[in-house]
Amino acid sequence: MRKSIKRMPVILLALLLLIGIIPGNVMAAADPTVSYCTHVQNVGWQNYVNGGTMSGTEGKSYRLEGIKIKLDSQGYDLGISYQTHIQNIGWEADTTRGWKADDGMSGTEGLSYRLEAIQIKLTGADADKFDIYYQVHAQNIGWMGWAKNGESAGTAGYGYRLEGIRIQILPKGTAAPGSTENAFNQYVEPAYKQAYQELVNQAYQEFVVKYATGSYAWTAKYACPCSLFDMDSNGIPELFIKTGSCEADYKYQIYTYENGQAKYMGSTSGGHATLMGKTNSTGGELILLVAHMGYQQVYEIKYENGSITRNLITKGEVPKSEDYYDTGYSVPWTYARDIIS
Template identity: 65%
Template sequence: MKKSIKRSLVTVLALFLIVGTIPAGVMAAGTPSVSYRTHVQDDGWQDFVADGALSGTTARSLRLEGIEVKLDKQDYDLGIAYQTHIENIGWEANTEIGWKSDGQTSGTFARALRLEAIQIKLTGADADQFDVYYQVHSQNIGWMGWAKNGESAGTAGYAYRLEGIHIVIVNKGETPPVGTVDQARPFLETKFVQGNSLIQSTESDFSENASSMENVDISGNNGDGAITLKSGAQNGVYTSSPFNTNLFNKLVLSWSSDTPEGTSIQLEARVMTGNDSWSNWLSFGIWGTSIRRSSGTGVTDDAVAKVDVDTLVVKDGQMARKIQYRVIFNSDRSGVAPTVRLVSGALRNTNPGQGIGKVFKDNPDLSNLRVLDVPQFSQMVRDPSIAHYICSPTSVAMILNYYGTAVQPEDSAWGAYDYSCDEFGNWPFNTAYASSFGYTAYVDYSTIDGLKREIASGHPAVASVAYKNSVYVDEDLPVIDGAPISYTYGHLIVVCGFVNEGGTEYIVINDPAADSDAGVRVRYRLDQFAAAWAESGNITYIIH
């Protein structure tokens, strides 16, 4: 080894004697030294620091407003370029400002605009010999994982200020110094959530949008993914990155999971309002198929929002524009772990004229829809002590039997029962129960087009409606002619198909409120159903 080093040095010296300089790609001993300084709110420009030292501040809540970066050794063909994401401006490269380099000022000063993210890269013929690493301290997050070679460090678009930075250059393939990291991996920017539905179900969904993982693993199987508690661990937490959304004031978080005996999970979410205020982590309850599952477990209320059994409601007329979720895993049995296969966030804006549209990625033929042969169960002929309260689990039982899973409405009812509020109608608990048989199930705010897509693909769906069955009923509700209940402010039914007769479109329903199994299959005028469904918020159970 020593002989090889000596030969390399002799070769370099020989080349130097011939051409009078070190050729590009043949590096002098040691790594380049990088110096940098930042302009800090209230402090102004700090002195230059070098090679991994802190520039900026921590624990003082002061924003970085500008930065200058330069290389101090010039015996190689190497430069450094950088750009920042600036409040109200965005990435400099997307404006006439462009990338900065070799000691130029990136950002602003005397304008009170925060830096939110930074990208740094090496330039020149010798750039491929080194890696530039950089680590930022970000508002509300702390020290984030090291980014390198042009990756984004920080939270572009999330309105968090940069407060401090470390920068270091290492030989290609080497690792940066071990240091304080509050977030174990670089922050991964997420795309804007299209429409009103966030679905996380693939291996890449869970891995690329993870903010932190404690005692959990991510697995994949043919494109599907899952989060599971690590073998041997009793507790674990998966936390997502924040997601940008359309403005909303209601959120239903639901999940598909496997919770063997002795295990449970708890789903929580927090939301950010338009004035950049985050709520606390608010709980949708503790879930498991062998426990006394209950909503109201954990924190459910604060100044920003509250969880009302199964729905997060933003308070005081405010609107939220970001969501973040986390899953808490628990196991009391050695070698037995709970698993989450899907997390869904259904968003709703209840302000008139501000509803969030649904976005579909395909365009199927919906012109000739069939009627699905869904088994007919009446809730009214079931256990008399609960018969009037089990429309939701009875509807779920009909769909499970359609798919070949033989469960009775009473089984479904007690499988989804919410012990905290003494109810059978907790929306996420009903879909979680369906998912416990291996199905994908979640709660959605859907549309007529969405229901037709489900039918076209062979999937019945559960819809929540509020109606009266005659104009003569003295309630302020939409009318569905011929419905089995005189009026209801919340009732779950199964959508089985669509038919058109005499120019009138009907939706074919299994309504569990019928007084016999034979009477469950009915047809409602589509316009009347649509009004009754909208009255109940267009809530839908999707079960595949």
């Protein structure tokens, strides 16, 4: 039909359109196409590409910082809107920035903020005739699944940058260009983290109030080193908070998370002490090494019968510093100020 329409004189076509015999969208000579360009770290704005071609980079670890998208509607009543999830900002629609449309820039320029996710949708009277598909290349993941029609593509909450993107517009009902699995990953913070953060904050504030003046004032900003280690290997790590004013006073206060709240388990010595896993640094059997001036005591720490127990493994003189007991799996720790900031 389109071929026969093209043969009609221009004046006749205009007359038929005017009186409504031929709908305006029949005049579209071809399917619409989408073009897009990205602002890339260390590169700047790239040239526009289309047809599902990648914009951005792959294998260089460069972040996408901005994107522009436009349509060649081919006579259809179509527009395009999009928003990105931006480092330090979040989803643009949740701010005064709002959705961008028809070649407007989404993202930032000159701030070195990474794009982390994107949503794209078609607008206009003919939007229901087409699907807009898009796929992103994300840090630590690679190419993710294809999303469409306003769905999220990428990640949120992980701090992963987008590195590349492909966009394609297809007639409604056409099969996706590829797999639609794993198009978007949203990080959900484990419930125990908030409960533990509150405990760390309390311990930190107590330490600062108690020792912020006098001879211990200099130690206040280094208060309460904290560690996480899954003693019972149930998938929820226990919290270790070292409290006290000096080596002679330090203790590990130990908490777990049960029934939606933090639970105090007990304490053990933290002076001249190091925590280490027996087989790895995140869970399993826990070792406490207490060592000072050439003498060491090595304990296995357990939670038994409702309390923390220390079972002595070995003790004695150590001829050389390199002979101190070491499994090679030191439990990582951080300052409370870094957790609560």
